[in-house]
Each structure stands twice: as C-alpha cells, then as structure tokens.
Amino acid sequence: MASAPAAKANAAFVDEDYDLALALYKQAIDASPNDPSLYSQRAQTLIKLENYLEAAEDAGKAIELDPKTGRHHHRKGVALFNLEEYESAKSAFEAGQALDPRNSTFKTWVRKCAAEMDDEVEEIQTGTHEPAKPSSTNGFPSSAVPPPVSQAASTSTAPSVLHGSPSGDEPSMPPPVDPNQPKYRHQWFQTQSVVEVAVLAKSMTKERVDIHIDQHHLRVVIRDAEGQQEYELDVDLYGQVDPPASKHELLKSKTEIRLKKSDAIKWPTLEKSNQKADAYAKAPTAIPTPPVQQPKPAYPSSFNKKTVDWDKLESEIKKDEKDEKLEGDAALQKLFKDIYGGADEDTRRAMNKSFQESNGTVLSTNWKDIGKKPTECTPPTGMEAKKYGKE
Numbered sequence: 001m002a003s004a005p006a007a008k009a010n011a012a013f014v015d016e017d018y019d020l021a022l023a024l025y026k027q028a029i030d031a032s033p034n035d036p037s038l039y040s041q042r043a044q045t046l047i048k049l050e051n052y053l054e055a056a057e058d059a060g061k062a063i064e065l066d067p068k069t070g071r072h073h074h075r076k077g078v079a080l081f082n083l084e085e086y087e088s089a090k091s092a093f094e095a096g097q098a099l100d101p102r103n104s105t106f107k108t109w110v111r112k113c114a115a116e117m118d119d120e121v122e123e124i125q126t127g128t129h130e131p132a133k134p135s136s137t138n139g140f141p142s143s144a145v146p147p148p149v150s151q152a153a154s155t156s157t158a159p160s161v162l163h164g165s166p167s168g169d170e171p172s173m174p175p176p177v178d179p180n181q182p183k184y185r186h187q188w189f190q191t192q193s194v195v196e197v198a199v200l201a202k203s204m205t206k207e208r209v210d211i212h213i214d215q216h217h218l219r220v221v222i223r224d225a226e227g228q229q230e231y232e233l234d235v236d237l238y239g240q241v242d243p244p245a246s247k248h249e250l251l252k253s254k255t256e257i258r259l260k261k262s263d264a265i266k267w268p269t270l271e272k273s274n275q276k277a278d279a280y281a282k283a284p285t286a287i288p289t290p291p292v293q294q295p296k297p298a299y300p301s302s303f304n305k306k307t308v309d310w311d312k313l314e315s316e317i318k319k320d321e322k323d324e325k326l327e328g329d330a331a332l333q334k335l336f337k338d339i340y341g342g343a344d345e346d347t348r349r350a351m352n353k354s355f356q357e358s359n360g361t362v363l364s365t366n367w368k369d370i371g372k373k374p375t376e377c378t379p380p381t382g383m384e385a386k387k388y389g390k391e
Contacts, residue, residue: 003031003032004356004359005024005025005028006025006028006360007355007356007359009024009025009027009028009041009045010041010333011352011355011356012024013041013045013048013333014333014336014337014340015340018045018048018049019049022042022045022046022049025038026042036061036062036063036072037066039058039059039061039065040058040062040069040072043055043058043062043072044075047075047078047082052080052082052083053079053083053191053194053196055075055078055079056076056079056080057193057194059079060076062075063076068099070096070099070106073093073095073096074106076089076092077089077096077109077113078109081109081112081113081116084116086113086116087251087253088251089109090113090114090117093106093109093113094110097110108316108317183201183231184199184200184201186198186199186200186220187200190266190267192264192266193260194259194260195237195259195267196256197218197220197233197257197270198257199222199231199233199257200254201222201231201255202252204222205250208222208223208224208225209221209250210223211248211255211257213241213243213248213257213259215240215242216236216241216272217236217237218233218234218259219232219233219234220233220255220257235270235271237259237270237272238269238271238273238277239261240261240262240263241260242260242261242262245260246258246259246260264279266278266279336355343365347365349370349371350364350365350366350369350370350371351365353371353375357374357375357376359377361377361379362377
C-alpha cells in the first residue's frame with residue numbers, strides 16, 4: 001500500500017503540479033529510502049521539470065535497488081539523452097530493452113541515440129564539429145577550458161593561398177603548435193550533491209588513465225600507447241568531496257569523474273579560489289506564462305549532413321508510450337491519469353478526495369456520495385488497516 005506522501009505525490013503528478021509532487025516524493029523517500037519505485041517516479045518528475053542531471057541520479061538509484069525493472073532504465077536513458085550523453089543513454093535503453101524486449105519504445109530510443117552519435121562522428125570526420133561551449137545546466141554553472149591561442153599563430157606571416165599567394169598550387173603553411181596547449185579539454189558542471197568533471201579523451205583504457213581523488217584534490221593522468229604521459233589535470237578543488245562515494249567511468253567519448261560533495265554549496269569555480277560560495281535555496285514557484293512559439297531546432301547542430309525526420313521519431317515514441325503495456329504502479333498511474341484527464345471538475349474532486357482520505361485504497365468518481373462524508377480506508381480482502389506506531 002502506498003504511503004500517504006507517495007499517494008499525494010502521485011495525485012500531484014497526475015494533476016501536473018510537478019513542484020508539489022517533487023516535495024512530496026522527497027517526504028516519501030525520507031520515510032522509505034529503499035523503495036526503488038519512489039526514486040523512479042521522482043526521476044520522472046524531475047524530467048518533467050527539465051532537471052535532467054538529478055533525474056539521471058534518481059533513476060540510477062532506482063536501478064541500484066531494483067536492476068530488473070525496465071522502467072528505471074528507460075527514465076535514466078531519457079534523462080541522459082537530454083543531457084546529450086547519447087552513448088550512456090543508448091546503454092541505458094539497451095539494458096531496458098534486454099529486460100523488456102517486447103517494448104518497442106526502447107528500440108525507438110536506441111535508434112535515436114545511434115543517429116545522434118553518427119552525426120557527431122560525421123562532424124568530426126568532416127571537420128565541422130565544434131566543441132561544446134560553456135553552458136548552464138538547470139541553473140548550475142559549467143566550464144570548459146578551450147585550447148589557448150598561440151601568439152605565434154596569430155602573428156604568423158606564412159604565405160596563404162586564401163590571401164593571395166603567387167601560385168594556387170603552393171600550399172599554405174600550418175600555424176606553429178603551442179607546446180603548452182593541453183592535448184585534451186575538460187569541462188564540469190554540478191548539482192547540489194555532485195560535481196561532474198569530464199575529460200574529453202576518447203576510447204581510453206584503464207591502463208592509460210590514472211585518477212586520484214582526495215578530499216580537496218583531483219588528479220587525472222593520461223598516457224599514450226607507449227606509456228608516456230600526454231595529459232595531466234591537477235586541481236586543488238574549491239570544496240571538499242567524499243572520495244569513497246565518488247566514482248569514475250571510461251566512456252567511448254570521454255572520461256567521466258563524479259565527485260560527491262561533502263557540503264551542499266554551489267561552487268563558483270572548480271579550482272580553489274577566494275570567490276564566495278552560495279548556498280542552495282529552494283527555487284520559487286514560477287508563474288506560468290503562455291508558451292512562446294519557437295522555431296524547431298536542428299538536431300544535433302546546424303552542421304548535420306544527413307536528413308533525419310525527428311518529428312516522425314517523436315510521434316513514434318509517443319505512440320509507443322501510449323501503446324505500452326504497463327504493470328503494477330505504472331499501470332495504476334496511467335489508468336488514474338487517463339480517467340482524470342477526461343473527467344469534469346466534480347469527478348476530479350471525488351477522485352482526489354477519495355484517494356487521499358482512504359490512503360490510496362478507494363478511488364471514486366461519484367462526488368455526490370464522496371462529498372458528504374470522509375472516505376474510510378478500505379484495505380483489500382484479507383488485509384486490515386493499522387495506524388502507524390500501533391500494533
């Protein structure tokens with residue numbers, strides 16, 4: 001039987017009050033910290049709020065507690081896809097597909113991830129790929145360290161065909177290489193509990209990468225195939241981290257380090273500095289504004305060479321989700337949402353009142369009956385209701 005906060009959170013989610021649902025799921029998780037369905041449903045709520053990083057964390061926790069439920073892997077994949085972590089998202093969808101091979105939603109998402117990854121590879125091969133610019137993820141700062149521009153390169157007087165060389169057959173001279181320029185870039189972003197550092201080095205193996213995490217220090221060393229050091233990131237961290245709770249992963253596109261914060265403060269920089277840190281505060285409820293029609297973006301960038309019908313893929317995903325055969329709590333929530341979405345005001349009031357007052361044991365659509373008196377808790381046959389703390 002769902003707890004009172006969980007039942008209220010489910011009702012708030014169905015009513016599309018996601019901020020309230022998020023607060024209620026937190027209460028439910030505090031009361032039942034080992035319930036994977038609560039983490040999974042909170043992940044779905046965070047996806048609705050476009051807080052994809054924390055959604056991926058919650059979905060990962062749900063998988064840790066219950067690795068055999070495909071729904072948890074699906075939500076992790078959606079969160080990672082929106083973070084443009086296409087390789088990790090594809091792995092999550094493939095794990096869910098292995099658990100539920102009849103669910104075509106996973107197949108559609110895997111295709112979409114593969115298309116995004118193919119586009120990135122094509123851009124790199126054709127030289128049209130642009131490194132990601134520093135951006136903000138859900139209000140959290142991120143930082144990328146671009147390669148420094150050599151002064152010699154900016155003042156080079158080497159002849160160039162584009163600037164009127166005597167002969168069109170004469171090749172232009174490449175600019176000098178800055179010996180201080182790092183071979184790989186790194187970028188970082190953060191949530192209230194985690195700092196994630198990504199070194200953009202592809203297809204690394206554990207023999208080539210050494211990562212050392214201390215409470216106030218991070219060091220990453222990458223060696224070439226002969227064992228010679230070719231990159232080093234040596235940082236005194238701004239805040240304190242928990243090394244045993246931190247982890248790293250070698251992906252095809254990067255080396256990812258997730259540092260668990262010891263304190264819930266917002267780091268102004270990755271490196272230690274004199275800048276003042278801000279405490280995280282509860283975000284105020286935003287006043288809804290009419291949606292502004294924006295032109296549909298090109299995925300993943302304006303450099304795409306292939307034509308992919310993203311609208312068709314999106315419609316396929318929505319159709320698959322609509323036709324998906326759900327089980328357990330997910331099926332109940334979908335039924336609740338379908339009935340609630342097409343109901344009038346009195347029916348909605350009856351559903352909310354009966355469901356909440358009965359602790360999730362009664363769901364009525366008859367307001368004339370439900371509105372007259374409180375709805376009693378009616379447990380299933382063979383079970384009895386007990387008040388918390390009493391035998």
